[in-house]
Amino acid sequence: MEKWKKVLSGAVCDIEEIARKFDLPLEELQQVNSVFPCRIPRSWLERIKSPRDPLFKQCVPDPAELIADQSLMNDPLGEIRHRKSEVIVQKYPDRCLFLVSGECGMYCRFCTRKRKFRQPFIITQQDIEEGLSYIQNHTNLRDVLISGGDPLLLDDEFLDHILAGVRAARHIKIIRIGTRTPGVLPERITGKLVKVLKKYQPLYINIHFNHPDEFTEKTCLALKRLADGGIVLGSQTVLLKGVNDDPEVMRQLMWKLLENRVRPYYIFVCDLVYGTEHFRTPLSKAREIITALRGWSSGMANPHLVIDLPGGGGKVPVNAEYLLQADNGKLLYKNYCGEEYIYPDIEE
C-alpha cells in the first residue's frame, strides 16, 4: 500500500477518542457525528492543543451544527439544479465543475457539500465517462474545474485517465484541480503524482488553506514539489468565525501562501450551508478584511473576496468602497490610508 493511503486510513473517525482527548460531552458529539460524521487527520489532531486552536474548530464536531436555521440550506449553491450529469455542474458559459471524487482527507465542519459526509457519494466509472463525454460534446467550454470531494484522493492511474480524457477535448484550454490535500494529507503529493499531473499542462491547482498554522514542514514540501513540477498554484480560503475572521490572521495567511509559491485567488464568505451557522460572519467583517489587505499588503496578497450567491447565482465580489463621489468628470477617491485624491476622467 502506498504511504499516503496508510496515513489516510489512520485518520481519526472515532468520536470517543476525540471526546476523551478534549474532555467534551460524548453524547452530544455522538449526536452530531451521526448526522455529520468526522474525519480528522492524525497529524492535525496531534497538533491541536486546545479547543481554542484554529485547527480545532475546522475539524471537531460541534453541537452547534445541529441547530436548525431555516435560512440555511442543504444545497446553498443550487448545484443540484445546475447539474448536467451525475458529476458535471455548469453555471457559467465557458467553464464547468467536474466532480470526480466523493472522498476527502478531512471532513471540514463548514463544508459546502457537508450534506454528503454521511454517504460520501460513490462515483462510478460510468459517471466519469458520462462527464467526459459532456465535456467532449460542449465545445463552448474551455476550462474544466476538477473537484469533489477531493480529486487527489483518487489513485494516480484513475486521475491520469480522467485528465487524459479532459485533455482529449481540444477546446479545453486549461484544467484546474481543487484540493485540500497539501494541508491535510501532504503525503499524497508524491513524485509519482507530480509526474502524472505534469503531463496535462496548462494545469492549475487551487489549494484550500484557512489559517497560517496549516503550514507544516511536510505541507511546505508538498507545495514545493508541485511548484517545482511547473504547476501554477492558487489558493482558496473560507472566511470562518473563530478561525480567520481577523485581518492580521488573514494577512499572515496570504503571506504564508506567497512564500510557498501559492498565489492567493479567492476568499469565500461562508456559504449558507445547513449546520454551519456558527461559522458565519457579517459581511462587514469581509469588507474589513479586504480593506485591511488592499494597500497594506502587496497586490499579490490580495485575492478576490467573494460571495457565492445562494441559489446558484455564481460568485460576486464583496467590494470595499474607494470611490467617494463623481462630479463633472472628477472622481474623488480615498486611498488605503483614507487620504483623498482626485482622478480626472475623460469624456466617452
Ligand SMILES: *Cc1c(COP(=O)(O)O)cnc(C)c1O
Ligand atoms: C466556482 C465555480 C466555477 C469557477 O469560477 P471561477 O470564478 O472561474 O474560479 C465554475 N463553475 C462553478 C459551478 C463554480 O461554482
Ligand code: SF4
Ligand atoms: S476538503 Fe473540501 S470538499 Fe472536503 S470536506 Fe473539506 S471543504 Fe469539503
